[in-house]
Amino acid sequence: MKNSLLQLLADTYVLSVKTQNFHWNVTGPQFYSYHKLFEDQYDQLTSGIDKIAEHIRSFQIIIPGSLAAFLKFTCLKESDISSLLKSDQMVKKLLSDHELISNNITNLFNIGKEWDEVTLDLLTERKSEHDQAAWMLRSSLG
Numbered sequence: 778m779k780n781s782l783l784q785l786l787a788d789t790y791v792l793s794v795k796t797q798n799f800h801w802n803v804t805g806p807q808f809y810s811y812h813k814l815f816e817d818q819y820d821q822l823t824s825g826i827d828k829i830a831e832h833i834r835s836f837q838i839i840i841p842g843s844l845a846a847f848l849k850f851t852c853l854k855e856s857d858i859s860s861l862l863k864s865d866q867m868v869k870k871l872l873s874d875h876e877l878i879s880n881n882i883t884n885l886f887n888i889g890k891e892w893d894e895v896t897l898d899l900l901t902e903r904k905s906e907h908d909q910a911a912w913m914l915r916s917s918l919g
């Protein structure tokens with residue numbers, strides 16, 4: 778359980794950094810709508826990160842809260858070449874990360890008779906936010 782939640786925290790953190798990176802570097806005719814959408818999404822991710830981390834702390838588990846630790850625990854790949862990406866490529870990358878995290882959470886439900894109610898609530902809320910973010914990104918691709 779501990780490692781699953783730490784991975785969820787790390788994945789959410791890496792996706793938040795990637796989303797903010799794209800918020801800064803996006804260009805093109807739809808600049809403003811993507812710039813704003815990415816801002817809304819990293820704000821949501823930031824708030825999710827805090828909830829996940831504080832829930833992990835409620836089990837007295839120490840959070841490995843460094844960037845190096847997040848990179849060790851995450852299953853996502855960073856994206857550091859955003860200046861070379863077109864806006865729709867950014868959207869596709871974010872979309873696939875949201876889908877991946879959402880699928881990982883679904884897998885946690887399937888293995889998780891061990892989860893307590895509060896953890897299940899948190900996982901449900903996180904999955905719902907990722908699904909909503911994925912829907913917005915998918916819809917903006919046309």
Ligand SMILES: [Fe+2]
Pocket residue numbers: 800816
């Ligand atoms: Fe900004």
